[in-house]
Amino acid sequence: MQTARSVVAGGPVRSEPLTFVVAAVPGVTLTRWTRAWHERSDIPLDVVRTAPQTQLDAVLTGDADVCFVRLPVDTDGLNAIPLYEEVAVVVVPEDHRFAGADSVTLADLEGENVVDGEWSSSVELVATGVAVTVVPHSIARLFSRGDVAAVPVADAPATRVALVWRDDLLDDDARDRVDDFIGIVRGRTANSSRATPAAPSERPTASAKKAAAAKKAAAQSASPRTGQSRGKRPTRARRPRQGR
Numbered sequence: 001m002q003t004a005r006s007v008v009a010g011g012p013v014r015s016e017p018l019t020f021v022v023a024a025v026p027g028v029t030l031t032r033w034t035r036a037w038h039e040r041s042d043i044p045l046d047v048v049r050t051a052p053q054t055q056l057d058a059v060l061t062g063d064a065d066v067c068f069v070r071l072p073v074d075t076d077g078l079n080a081i082p083l084y085e086e087v088a089v090v091v092v093p094e095d096h097r098f099a100g101a102d103s104v105t106l107a108d109l110e111g112e113n114v115v116d117g118e119w120s121s122s123v124e125l126v127a128t129g130v131a132v133t134v135v136p137h138s139i140a141r142l143f144s145r146g147d148v149a150a151v152p153v154a155d156a157p158a159t160r161v162a163l164v165w166r167d168d169l170l171d172d173d174a175r176d177r178v179d180d181f182i183g184i185v186r187g188r189t190a191n192s193s194r195a196t197p198a199a200p201s202e203r204p205t206a207s208a209k210k211a212a213a214a215k216k217a218a219a220q221s222a223s224p225r226t227g228q229s230r231g232k233r234p235t236r237a238r239r240p241r242q243g244r
Helices: 031-040 057-061 119-127 137-142 172-185 206-222
Strands: 020-024 045-049 066-071 079-086 088-093 132-136 148-152 159-165
Touching: 020 057, 020 172, 031 045, 031 172, 057 066, 066 172, 088 119, 088 137, 119 132, 119 137, 119 148, 132 137, 137 148, 159 172
Parallel strands: 020 045, 020 066
Antiparallel strands: 066 159, 079 159, 088 132, 088 148
């Protein structure tokens, strides 16, 4: 599959853009962002899922234009924008003593058989009643089942999801497409300017440039032409004459 990047010298060779490819780790919900892309762009978008252990591979090799990852990862040579945090939850069997709790602490889990491995396998093991596992909340939701329960761990470190891309491989057009997608993820509307509210390192997208030019042209056409009559000066109040 050809990505929507036009790669500069030194990177993988790509021809004309065909598809904008977004890679994402499990648990990241992309629906609202992909829907907004389809509404604003005529470039097709494709989503590929990555494994946690190899979550950067797709963007490093050029198989994806951008990638949603869970930090920490080695972002050396990459651009990264942290997006949001996920609380940690412990997945326990449905009849576990913590199953109905509002939250627990890491100290509460001392003495429990806490497994840490591949997420789907860990949840299956929890369902047998022999273990518990601590995972990001979206992972618990992704692998939810009727015989387990997820309980927030109040003092466990949160995980952060970030969007990464390899800027050094992009020409101006491909970079504008990546910037347009970043704008969608950060909540900018189709008509909003990149000046509000944009990070200092971001550049105006192609759509924002057109919108700004149209706004400027409209303002110029609406402004008064040279030579038009000016408004009258305000009449100065006369002072009353004093009596003789």
